[in-house]
Amino acid sequence: MTTSRNSDPDMPVDGSGSLPPGGAGKVDPSIEFTADTAHPAGAASLLRTTAAIRQRAGALLARARRGESQWFRIGEDDKLEDAARNVAEVTRERYPWDTIPYHSRWRHFEAGGINRIEELDTLLGEADARQRARAHIDLVLVSVLLDAGAGPDWHYTEAATGERFTRSEGLAVASYHAFMGGLFSSDPDHPYQVDAAGLRGLVTDRLGDAFQVSEANPLVGLAGRATLLRRLGEAMNEQPETFGDEGRPGRLFDALVGPYGPAAPPTAEITAHQILSLLLDTLSRIWPSANSVDSIAADGSDSPGGIGSGDPALALGDCWRHSAVSGPGLTNGWMPFHKLSQWLTYSLLEPFEWAGVKVRHLDALTALPEYRNGGLLIDSGVIVPKDPAFLTRRWKAGDEFIVEWRALTVALLDELAPRVRKVLDRTEEELPLACVLEGGTWAAGRALAQRLRNGAPPLLIESDGTVF
Numbered sequence: 192m193t194t195s196r197n198s199d200p201d202m203p204v205d206g207s208g209s210l211p212p213g214g215a216g217k218v219d220p221s222i223e224f225t226a227d228t229a230h231p232a233g234a235a236s237l238l239r240t241t242a243a244i245r246q247r248a249g250a251l252l253a254r255a256r257r258g259e260s261q262w263f264r265i266g267e268d269d270k271l272e273d274a275a276r277n278v279a280e281v282t283r284e285r286y287p288w289d290t291i292p293y294h295s296r297w298r299h300f301e302a303g304g305i306n307r308i309e310e311l312d313t314l315l316g317e318a319d320a321r322q323r324a325r326a327h328i329d330l331v332l333v334s335v336l337l338d339a340g341a342g343p344d345w346h347y348t349e350a351a352t353g354e355r356f357t358r359s360e361g362l363a364v365a366s367y368h369a370f371m372g373g374l375f376s377s378d379p380d381h382p383y384q385v386d387a388a389g390l391r392g393l394v395t396d397r398l399g400d401a402f403q404v405s406e407a408n409p410l411v412g413l414a415g416r417a418t419l420l421r422r423l424g425e426a427m428n429e430q431p432e433t434f435g436d437e438g439r440p441g442r443l444f445d446a447l448v449g450p451y452g453p454a455a456p457p458t459a460e461i462t463a464h465q466i467l468s469l470l471l472d473t474l475s476r477i478w479p480s481a482n483s484v485d486s487i488a489a490d491g492s493d494s495p496g497g498i499g500s501g502d503p504a505l506a507l508g509d510c511w512r513h514s515a516v517s518g519p520g521l522t523n524g525w526m527p528f529h530k531l532s533q534w535l536t537y538s539l540l541e542p543f544e545w546a547g548v549k550v551r552h553l554d555a556l557t558a559l560p561e562y563r564n565g566g567l568l569i570d571s572g573v574i575v576p577k578d579p580a581f582l583t584r585r586w587k588a589g590d591e592f593i594v595e596w597r598a599l600t601v602a603l604l605d606e607l608a609p610r611v612r613k614v615l616d617r618t619e620e621e622l623p624l625a626c627v628l629e630g631g632t633w634a635a636g637r638a639l640a641q642r643l644r645n646g647a648p649p650l651l652i653e654s655d656g657t658v659f
């Protein structure tokens with residue numbers, strides 16, 4: 192892939208630098224990322240790149256292979272080859288017609304073989320491509336933020352079909368119907384949108400009703416999800432330059448593509464990491480996690496300001512401390528993931544493409560370090576806890592054991608992807624990581640969990656509904 196050249200210093204080789212919005216198609220992937228990591232803003236910028244995720248995850252994997260990890264050992268190469276064959280087999284079963292879509296929230300909206308988005312597009316009537324893109328982004332952004340582990344006891348029954356859905360599919364279908372019912376809009380005349388006022392006024396009980404939550408049907412982290420959406424409303428309200436006066440997620444489209452695109456020919460172009468960078472720069476403050484780069488001094492000790500006391504724009508979200516992670520300046524000791532933000536980025540690829548925008552450098556994004564991908568590697572014997580008791584105790588998201596497991600997942604799935612392509616006889620262009628995940632690793636992880644533990648993940652993690 193080629194791109195136009197400019198002098199932007201914020202793009203590493205894989206296209207994963209932090210770029211200003213509106214820089215579509217103006218990325219030189221040969222220029223390395225540079226930032227003053229002695230200052231909080233520069234450190235936060237570095238920790239918001241997938242290049243930093245990959246470099247640090249790779250270092251933890253190399254350390255584990257040397258036998259230096261107190262938590263894990265890495266299985267022999269034949270375990271990774273076996274996992275690749277398993278993923279390839281699952282991929283062939285799920286997509287026998289040879290076209291594998293991106294791993295995204297849109298697949299869950301198709302649960303039960305129903306094309307729910309067709310219903311939304313019909314109801315949008317004569318809306319143009321830009322208006323449709325805004326509505327699609329509104330829907331998928333809120334749905335992704337609601338897509339953390341549902342727990343084993345929750346389900347959603349769709350009134351129109353009588354179908355019962357659980358876990359991610361259930362959360363997707365429930366959020367779709369909540370969106371269609373106008374739950375996230377403050378304007379009764381325009382229900383098919385999400386706006387800041389609608390989210391800021393969202394009551395937890397109303398969200399629970401929309402998701403059919405009861406004592407007999409409990410949803411893990413319901414209050415955390417409602418808080419997250421209210422935080423989203425506040426963040427959008429405070430940034431009209433990005434989200435417009437009404438505070439709509441869909442205005443991300445305008446911020447990235449500009450006021451005059453997409454035009455044809457040629458179509459507008461952006462990179463996948465530009466989408467992620469804009470999400471992280473504008474929405475990192477919504478995460479309840481108190482992780483903030485200005486709270487950690489260069490030597491790794493707490494600074495006088497304390498955790499989370501600084502500028503909300505420096506909030507790190509899904510980024511955690513690990514004693515063996517090294518890096519320059521204030522980034523030392525931090526292991527970033529940005530799982531939900533990357534899951535959202537994967538889920539935004541299609542709305543941009545449907546609107547005629549070319550999205551490049553998809554493989555700048557990383558694998559998603561969560562239950563299914565990480566569970567696949569544990570259940571396949573690729574990642575092996577040094578103490579079997581680690582699989583029976585309960586962990587928190589910030590515990591070093593969990594941080595390292597997630598980092599190993601990112602690094603090992605980068606090694607697994609080319610092995611899967613080899614089995615399926617596909618090139619990287621034909622089967623980017625986004626499609627390997629969909630084909631793929633997520634489904635294979637779920638299938639193994641179903642066979643071994645009736646669907647439960649291999650690790651017990653306390654969730655507030657915002658990380659997993």
